[in-house]
Amino acid sequence: EANPNIVVTVDLLTTGVDVPKITNIVFLRRVQSRILYEQMLGRATRLCPKIHKDKFTIYDAVGIYDAMNKVTNMKPVVKNPSHNIHYFLNHKKDYFEVNEDSYQYQVDMAGAVERKIKRLDDKKRKEFERLAEVKSVDTWAGKLSKLDKESFLKEWPKFKQLDRLNLTQRKQVISNAEDKVVNIARGYGDGNQEPADYVDSFTEFIKKNVNTIPALQVIATRPKDLTYNELKDIKLKLEQNGFKENDLQTAWKSAKHVQTTADIISFIRQVASGSELIDHDVRIHNAMQKVYGMADWTIPQKKWLKKIENQLMASTVLGPTAEHAFDDNFYFKRQGGYRQMKKIFPENADQIIYVLNENLYV
Incomplete structure (x- = not known):
């Protein structure tokens, strides 16, 4: 076949089998060699990002797993790979607060974190790194199982951030039932709130x-x-x-x-403070009218005032002083910053920002 789903082999080794997509191993006869047994298991440990592989399953028809479990070093690190991050977040009290011996749960949760990270695309990875304030999501995840309990629990907000991220690809659900619209609603924040x-x-x-x-x-x-x-x-x-x-x-x-x-x-x-909720563009327009009325601006100066207004529309705030406003904002900094604005507005650069700040949130 071009794309076989089931392969029967004597020991998965003699024919040089190396198929990363293997997710299930079925044992139909015992072997006496621990090394051979571990090599056979190793055939299913190959990474396969293409199918988002994060575990493999053993179907043991002859009891070889139990027989070899006493002598092999290849044992599952995670007890239950079906438990995801959300499961552990909901069992924090049971596993990490009441239970003093919580190391296995920590290892299991670290495994759940790594499984989800492997399924994130580049965009989601960068989003998580920004929200969690970590430089490398892989480095962060790799250290979780080695942390002491107190340090591990300090990472809880990051676990919540990761749990909130929706995966690009979801499991496909197939049903023969007729579709029926029950309700259309949008959820917000944690728990899809009303x-x-x-x-x-x-x-x-x-x-x-x-x-x-x-x-x-x-x-x-x-x-x-x-x-x-x-x-x-x-x-x-x-x-x-x-x-x-x-x-x-x-x-x-x-x-x-x-x-x-x-x-x-x-x-x-x-x-x-009980302030009135004012639309973003209205608030900026009102503040800019005060600036436009400060002086008889030249045409080049009016163009720069319009650029200031556009930057306010995009970034909401410029800064408490003209120096902050024009040196911290990337757009103005690229144009020469505060020093250049002093040349364009020799007598008014500082006053422009002062008037804006006084009138943006009156």
Whole structure:
């Protein structure tokens, strides 16, 4: 056959069998040699990323597995490979808090992590590395089983991040039953929450952490002092906890029946300080009108003011000072940064950013 599914061989060795796609081994007769037995098992340990192979199954019709188990070094590291990350997340108390001897569960969970990582495409890998703040997902996963219990449990937020990632390829479900639309709904955040519950979860998170996360406190009380890097950090922290700007906008619309394009800063301030939720473009337009009215700008200066407005639309915040705004932002830094802006606006570069910050969150 061109693509055989079943191959019968004496010992998988004499004919030089090396098929990475092997996922099942059936033993139909015993062998007396431990080395031969381990070599036969080794035929199924070949990696095969093409089919997302993460385990193999032994079907033992003659009891060779039990007979050799006492003398072989080839034993499954993971007791139950069918348990995924989500399973262990739901059994944290049983396995890691109540049970003092939790090492085997740690090994099993580390195995579940590695199995999922092998199935991530490059885009998902980079997304996880960004959210989990790890340089290499493979290096991180390889160290998990060697950590002490306390260090292992500190990685729990990263396990949650990995569990949230949906795999590009899912198992195909085949059914002969007639399709019927029961309900159409979109879930948000952890547990696919209803829109109103998602908004409530965000509100609860902000209120709980506004005094413990420095950048949140700055947004709530002194938004004009917020730096571009602080905004990036708080966006990452929120995303790590399941909150994204686009999701908040659509959930707010569904829950409140009000369309909004408010940015993440507006959502945070609405919770933390009771500020009105204003659409992103409206807020920036209003602040820029104050800047346009500052002076009789030349045509080249007006073009640069438009570039500043476009950057605000894209990045939400520039910085607490003109030096921060024009040196931290990649676009302006590439154009010469603060020094170049002082040449374009000799008397107004600092004042432009000051007026913007004073009027963005009034």
